[in-house]
Amino acid sequence: MTPFRNAAPAHTGLVAAPAALLRRDDARDFLLTERDFEQIRTLIHRRAGISLGSHKREMVYSRLARRLRTLQLTDFASYLALLEADDRSPEWEFFTNALTTNLTSFFREAHHFPLLAEHAKQVGRPYSVWCSAASTGEEPYSIAITLAEALGDRAGTVLATDIDTQVLAKARSGVYSAEQVARLSPERLKRFFLKGTGPRTGSVKVKPELAATIAFEPLNLLAPDWGIREQFDAIFCRNVMIYFDKPTQGRILERFVPLLKPHGLLFAGHSENFSYVTRAFQLRGQTVYELAPGALSAAGRGRP
Numbered sequence: 001m002t003p004f005r006n007a008a009p010a011h012t013g014l015v016a017a018p019a020a021l022l023r024r025d026d027a028r029d030f031l032l033t034e035r036d037f038e039q040i041r042t043l044i045h046r047r048a049g050i051s052l053g054s055h056k057r058e059m060v061y062s063r064l065a066r067r068l069r070t071l072q073l074t075d076f077a078s079y080l081a082l083l084e085a086d087d088r089s090p091e092w093e094f095f096t097n098a099l100t101t102n103l104t105s106f107f108r109e110a111h112h113f114p115l116l117a118e119h120a121k122q123v124g125r126p127y128s129v130w131c132s133a134a135s136t137g138e139e140p141y142s143i144a145i146t147l148a149e150a151l152g153d154r155a156g157t158v159l160a161t162d163i164d165t166q167v168l169a170k171a172r173s174g175v176y177s178a179e180q181v182a183r184l185s186p187e188r189l190k191r192f193f194l195k196g197t198g199p200r201t202g203s204v205k206v207k208p209e210l211a212a213t214i215a216f217e218p219l220n221l222l223a224p225d226w227g228i229r230e231q232f233d234a235i236f237c238r239n240v241m242i243y244f245d246k247p248t249q250g251r252i253l254e255r256f257v258p259l260l261k262p263h264g265l266l267f268a269g270h271s272e273n274f275s276y277v278t279r280a281f282q283l284r285g286q287t288v289y290e291l292a293p294g295a296l297s298a299a300g301r302g303r304p
Contacts, residue, residue, distance in 0.1 A: 004194035004205045030068055032061050036076040040064070043083065044099050047092065048163055049222040049252075050243045052099070063098040067091075093165060100164045104135040106184055107142045109238065111286055112267050116143065116234060117150040119265055123233050125155035130232045130259065133240040134160035134216060137171030138180070141206055143236065144213050145192055154213055159228070161219035172216045174206030221252050231261045238287075239269035246277060253278045257295050265290055 040060055041052045052060065064079065071091075073079050083091055107113055120127045127147055131140040140160035147156030162168050175196075181189060181204055192210050196203040219226060221240070235256055241249045256266060257280050266281055266289040268274055274281050274289055281289035 003198045003200035004196050028061075030061075030065055030075055032057070032076050036080060039080050040076075040099075043080070044096070047222075048096050048100070048220060049245075049248045050099065051245050060099065064095070067094055067098060097164045097166045100167075104138045106138045106181060108139065109270055109287070112236075112238075112288065113142065113146045115285060115288060116265075116267070117146050119234065120147055120150045120156065123263060125151045127151060127156040127234075128230065128232045129156065129158045129234045129236065130228070131158055131160045131236045132219070132221065133237065134162040134168065134171055135164070136167045137174065137206075137216075138176075139236065139238070140171065140214050140216075141174070141192075141210065144210050145188060147213070148192070148210065153209055156213060158214045159232075160214050160216045163218065163220045165218050168216050168218060174211050175200075175203055176205075177203050222248070226255070228259060231259055232264060233261055234265045234267065235260060236267045238267055239272070241272050241274070241277075242269065249274075249277045254280055256280075257291065260291060262291065262296060 037057055037060060044050045044052060064076070068074075068076070068079055071079070071082070073082070083089065083095060116129075129143050129147070131143055134140050137160070140158045144156065144158050147158075148154075150156075160168075160171065162171075181193065184193075189204065192207055193204040194207055196205065237252075237256070241252070244252070253274060260266065265284065266274070268287045268289065270287055272287065275283055280292055280295040282292045284290045
């Protein structure tokens with residue numbers, strides 16, 4: 001018997017699942033020298049395009065110290081030597097995952113979703129979206145819910161990508177605590193989620209019908225070839241560019257151009273302004289962009 005059944009139409013029957021315990025480094029077990037820290041900043045920028053400020057030193061120590069303990073290393077210098085000894089080492093994935101920030105929630109920056117729904121109704125079905133920073137799945141599932149409500153079930157498709165393979169695994173599972181879905185309406189809970197039973201009591205799971213409209217894939221926005229050969233009606237790239245420097249932002253945005261259909265929309269985060277980065281896009285609404293006239297021809301229809 002499945003540990004999930006149709007979600008109740010109200011929140012009162014849901015109990016929050018225990019939060020995962022995060023280990024805090026109260027004492028310094030490892031020496032993080034200024035040279036080590038600068039090398040870490042260089043490596044994560046080279047690998048993932050992420051620009052870590054000097055104020056991120058405590059975060060870097062806390063997250064990477066766990067890897068040192070797991071690997072039974074005695075200092076950061078040894079860990080960095082391990083990374084640089086093999087460019088294809090599996091440890092690079094752990095390194096990148098550890099330093100990637102994943103802050104998300106269902107229908108975050110809610111003003112985007114009515115606009116997405118209206119645009120989907122204008123364009124019609126099928127409607128395709130690329131969510132380029134899927135994190136633990138709340139954003140792509142919010143997109144899929146919006147498309148299902150606007151166009152009907154299975155009328156839209158979502159490509160959901162992220163550099164962090166651990167959060168993608170969480171996203172694929174489609175399982176969330178009651179706390180994570182607490183702001184969803186009873187109607188949405190009933191239509192799109194199954195309620196956990198037995199060992200899964202206190203959690204919900206995305207229904208298979210909705211999950212089937214989303215493809216989760218690992219992708220590094222700095223990769224020379226994204227392997228994407230389709231065009232989208234909309235691209236979500238929200239709260240990602242703030243971690244990149246301006247030249248990197250510009251290169252990524254230029255690569256979005258041939259992947260958007262002429263009527264396509266680009267959704268940005270609340271603190272991101274692409275108008276000062278590239279002329280390929282023009283502002284259409286609050287942190288929503290469309291292709292500027294001539295952008296597609298200027299891009300030469302090249303594929304990333």
